[in-house]
Amino acid sequence: MANFFTLAQAWRPMLDPLPIGEYWPFLLIPLALGISIAYKAVRVGSREAYLKSVVMMTTQIVLAMIAMGVAAYLFIWFVIPAITPISA
Amino acid sequence: MGRSLSPAPIQPIIQTSMSDSPQHTTPGTSDSVNREVFRPIAGILAVLFPGAGHVYLKQTWRGVGVAVGVLGLFFGGILIGGIDVVDRNEDTIWFIGQAFVGPIAFATDRYHQTRLKAHEKVVSDGKYIPGAMRTGNPGEKREMRQNIPVWEPTAGGRPPNSKSLAHPNEIGTLFATIAGMLNLIAILDALFHRESRAEIDLNAPADSTDPEAEPSAKPAKEGA
Numbered sequence: 139m140a141n142f143f144t145l146a147q148a149w150r151p152m153l154d155p156l157p158i159g160e161y162w163p164f165l166l167i168p169l170a171l172g173i174s175i176a177y178k179a180v181r182v183g184s185r186e187a188y189l190k191s192v193v194m195m196t197t198q199i200v201l202a203m204i205a206m207g208v209a210a211y212l213f214i215w216f217v218i219p220a221i222t223p224i225s226a
Numbered sequence: 227m228g229r230s231l232s233p234a235p236i237q238p239i240i241q242t243s244m245s246d247s248p249q250h251t252t253p254g255t256s257d258s259v260n261r262e263v264f265r266p267i268a269g270i271l272a273v274l275f276p277g278a279g280h281v282y283l284k285q286t287w288r289g290v291g292v293a294v295g296v297l298g299l300f301f302g303g304i305l306i307g308g309i310d311v312v313d314r315n316e317d318t319i320w321f322i323g324q325a326f327v328g329p330i331a332f333a334t335d336r337y338h339q340t341r342l343k344a345h346e347k348v349v350s351d352g353k354y355i356p357g358a359m360r361t362g363n364p365g366e367k368r369e370m371r372q373n374i375p376v377w378e379p380t381a382g383g384r385p386p387n388s389k390s391l392a393h394p395n396e397i398g399t400l401f402a403t404i405a406g407m408l409n410l411i412a413i414l415d416a417l418f419h420r421e422s423r424a425e426i427d428l429n430a431p432a433d434s435t436d437p438e439a440e441p442s443a444k445p446a447k448e449g450a
Contacts, residue, residue, distance in 0.1 A: 152301075153342075155308040155390035155398065162393040168302060169401060176295025176408040179280075179288045180415045188291065 170199035262418045269417030273328055276409045279416025292412040299405035300327050307390040307398020309338050310361060320399050326406035326413070342387045344368045344375035361389045 174195040272279025277293030314321045314335045346357030354371045362385025366377040
């Protein structure tokens with residue numbers, strides 16, 4: 139975290155890349171939110187249902203990505219070694 | 227055994243693929259409100275600025291939603307990866323997607339190419355020959371030599387922007403490109419507008435709200 143603040147002091151917004159380091163997976167949340175805001179504005183039927191739809195879609199995207207990440211982890215670390223024995 | 231062979235009666239359900247909610251239809255008006263109507267002016271406005279097409283169609287909240295989402299993603303991508311994520315020459319395929327954000331994407335790329343990049347310094351017989359156009363490295367400064375922007379090695383020099391690499395570059399590029407793809411959806415929605423998603427105000431006069439409405443179509447309520 140200290141490294142982040144040190145780098146951030148030299149950061150010029152919009153000109154230099156954000157020194158986000160290892161925290162980059164958290165950018166999934168604004169990505170999902172932005173997609174939901176724009177997509178549901180076109181898709182949803184009424185203004186009253188808009189905010190609820192945006193929150194719902196954002197949550198669905200984030201949870202689905204986490205679930206796929208867990209599934210990929212389990213597949214790589216447990217399923218693949220089980221079906222392809224590696225000789226020493 | 228005792229089942230009847232006669233078909234079930236067909237219910238007059240009108241449904242479109244563009245809606246998340248039940249349709250608001252009225253007897254006698256369903257044909258007109260469910261039809262796609264070609265709206266060239268709305269389409270052009272949607273290309274020029276995200277959400278402007280829907281604002282023109284008197285669906286302000288949709289336009290604001292599209293603008294916030296698309297521009298938020300586009301400038302969010304530039305904030306994450308720097309302006310280097312919008313580069314027509316070096317990331318052409320990605321820029322095709324980003325171009326659907328509209329003139330803002332082209333202006334951003336233009337600024338990047340002409341104000342931030344410079345040529346590799348190549349001197350032949352005392353003349354500067356434009357070398358490869360690129361982003362500066364640390365220790366270089368952008369200088370004008372014979373009206374050509376070139377990179378000059380300078381102690382402690384810092385180029386006007388930095389090349390983005392790895393995750394910030396990937397995610398920033400993704401943000402900006404998804405913004406363009408979402409605006410393409412909004413452009414098509416404004417261009418081929420379907421009335422049925424809007425709530426119908428039965429009390430509104432026929433020509434009060436929709437600037438391109440056909441005489442047979444019921445107008446959409448503002449903000450619906």
